[in-house]
Amino acid sequence: MIKxxxxxxxxxxxxxxxxxxxxxxxxxxxxxxxxxxxAERTASEVGSANIVTAIVVTYRGLDTLGExxxxxxxxxxxxxxxxxxxxxxxxxxxxxxxxxxxVTGSRLLTPLVMLLGVYVxxxxxxxxxxGFQGGSILxxxxxxxxxxxPLKHFSHHLISALESIAGLFYVAIGVLGIxxxxxxxxxxxxxxxxxxALFSAGAIPLIxxxxxxxxxxxxxxxxxxxxxxxEL
Amino acid sequence: xxxxxxxxxxxxxxxxFLGLLKDDKRGLAFIVTLATLAFMxxxxxxxxxxxxxxxxxxxxxxxxxxxxxxAINLRMGLxxxxxxxxxxxxxxxxxxYLKDTLLRLGHRAMAVLIIATMALCGIILTRDIFNLFVxxxxxxxxxxxxxxxxxxNDNARALSAGFKYLIVSQVISVFLLLGILFAYHVTGTxxxxxxxGTQWALLNGGAIAFxxxxxxxxxxxxxxxxxxxxxxxxxxxxxxxxxxxSAASSAATIFALDKLLLxxxxx
Amino acid sequence: xxxxxxxxxFCLILIGLYGSLSNRNLMRMIVAFTVADTGVNxxxxxxxxxxxxxxxxxxxxxxxxEAAARIIDPVPQALVLTAIVIGxxxxxxxxxxxxxxxxxxxxxxxxxxxxLKW
Numbered sequence: 303m304i305k306x307x308x309x310x311x312x313x314x315x316x317x318x319x320x321x322x323x324x325x326x327x328x329x330x331x332x333x334x335x336x337x338x339x340x341a342e343r344t345a346s347e348v349g350s351a352n353i354v355t356a357i358v359v360t361y362r363g364l365d366t367l368g369e370x371x372x373x374x375x376x377x378x379x380x381x382x383x384x385x386x387x388x389x390x391x392x393x394x395x396x397x398x399x400x401x402x403x404x405v406t407g408s409r410l411l412t413p414l415v416m417l418l419g420v421y422v423x424x425x426x427x428x429x430x431x432x433g434f435q436g437g438s439i440l441x442x443x444x445x446x447x448x449x450x451x452p453l454k455h456f457s458h459h460l461i462s463a464l465e466s467i468a469g470l471f472y473v474a475i476g477v478l479g480i481x482x483x484x485x486x487x488x489x490x491x492x493x494x495x496x497x498x499a500l501f502s503a504g505a506i507p508l509i510x511x512x513x514x515x516x517x518x519x520x521x522x523x524x525x526x527x528x529x530x531x532x533e534l
Numbered sequence: 535x536x537x538x539x540x541x542x543x544x545x546x547x548x549x550x551f552l553g554l555l556k557d558d559k560r561g562l563a564f565i566v567t568l569a570t571l572a573f574m575x576x577x578x579x580x581x582x583x584x585x586x587x588x589x590x591x592x593x594x595x596x597x598x599x600x601x602x603x604x605a606i607n608l609r610m611g612l613x614x615x616x617x618x619x620x621x622x623x624x625x626x627x628x629x630x631y632l633k634d635t636l637l638r639l640g641h642r643a644m645a646v647l648i649i650a651t652m653a654l655c656g657i658i659l660t661r662d663i664f665n666l667f668v669x670x671x672x673x674x675x676x677x678x679x680x681x682x683x684x685x686x687n688d689n690a691r692a693l694s695a696g697f698k699y700l701i702v703s704q705v706i707s708v709f710l711l712l713g714i715l716f717a718y719h720v721t722g723t724x725x726x727x728x729x730x731g732t733q734w735a736l737l738n739g740g741a742i743a744f745x746x747x748x749x750x751x752x753x754x755x756x757x758x759x760x761x762x763x764x765x766x767x768x769x770x771x772x773x774x775x776x777x778x779x780s781a782a783s784s785a786a787t788i789f790a791l792d793k794l795l796l797x798x799x800x801x
Numbered sequence: 802x803x804x805x806x807x808x809x810x811f812c813l814i815l816i817g818l819y820g821s822l823s824n825r826n827l828m829r830m831i832v833a834f835t836v837a838d839t840g841v842n843x844x845x846x847x848x849x850x851x852x853x854x855x856x857x858x859x860x861x862x863x864x865x866x867e868a869a870a871r872i873i874d875p876v877p878q879a880l881v882l883t884a885i886v887i888g889x890x891x892x893x894x895x896x897x898x899x900x901x902x903x904x905x906x907x908x909x910x911x912x913x914x915x916x917l918k919w
Contacts, residue, residue, distance in 0.1 A: 334722030353857040376890035379679040469550035484599020
């Protein structure tokens, strides 16, 4: 009881802080200096129609590399941990079969979902979306497959090879940026091309495709590992 | 001297490469791990030597071909060189000391160790406040992962300690992230040097934003009244990992706090 | 508009923090954290909004020359992308922890893990 009361009091203090922040918040009338730079210079320096993509992949590319590493860590740890238990189970009990509606529907939908995912990450520099969004969509297709057939076996070797190779290529492209262009993760190692074309914005489509595959593989591996714990 | 960016790039490349190795090649994985950590230490040592013996000047490392407030930059100065050397050596010596455990756990655990070391170096080198947050989170996940992986015999104490560590670090990251965003809104830049000299008290919500970030980083330090929250992982985790958690991560966090004080204005 | 989203985000954070600190069931703590993370992401997205402006994508609707006058701040959107992914990574790790804790003690009640200092 005391503990609950103490938590409420503390949260009340936090709520007061939040209220002050909200009430004193003034939306900007004009873009601030950083945002203005991105708005004006993205087309000529980076060549990407989607400014958020330009920021995520090029200007703040080191953050994205860190984030990709976060996912790599999470999926490695989950895979390593839950794999120990998986090898011990020789004959898992047969789970309840999924409903026919789900099985048939997933056969129709899964290829479409995968196609949408690939479209989103390949067009990351032109339309809203990108590697992370596309990779999540790919993983949701895998989730649909897992729901329809809980015993489906995914090759963990293939998934981990995919994510490692994609990661290595991403770092390699970044280092190439130091030698061939302005700095680490500069996208001008490939020609910038014409704004709005599919093959434009230098190395961004390549990087985002690698990220999309990597993220899709990692989320799928986490989902597959977590689903395999159901026997407990 | 080799650019400090290679500390981060080579560490990541090595970690991804370790993910490719088959499970039975553990000896090779261990050699790769030692070589990577040795390389990182060598880079830091080279810079420290340059600063101490040759009186070199601090160097800014730009990324993405753009200038600082619009892209992330790193700095290698005397303090950064000394601290990254400390962290890389701690990582290298831990890897040597933990040889049997790492060989038993496999290549993925070695990748986690490399990334933990690299993330601590990243906290020290970066001059961008959101990048600081990303490296903080990377450290938290790597630490949580190391505790989980090195846990033998399903030791519930180490597991509970690690879980508690993750929860508290998540609460801290909520405040740190909110503070960063409002600080960005108030100052218009995410660069620590760019924020230097802002009159926080005069700007709307500025004082609160700075205060939030400050509190979050202080809590990460785990000083006296708050030290309960990480005490358990020091006690229950594998001893070599305790070295990394206590010594190396405190060094990195104090330096991060110092950077934040720079943001707030030295007075 | 920005105020509505920001206030909603803050409410979600408070709900999530309350849930994670006062629940005894490990799974509910994780769900509460997910709610708090969502709240944080909402607040981040709300920070960059400017009324009357549109998305930061250069196409027929926003020609390059007028970009600085027509788009909202793109930086918080880039930051929230990273924040969401990091949140997912930590959630996955916490779930792995819960699995191992359950294997060790066969309970999801945090009160049963009494070996800790506090």
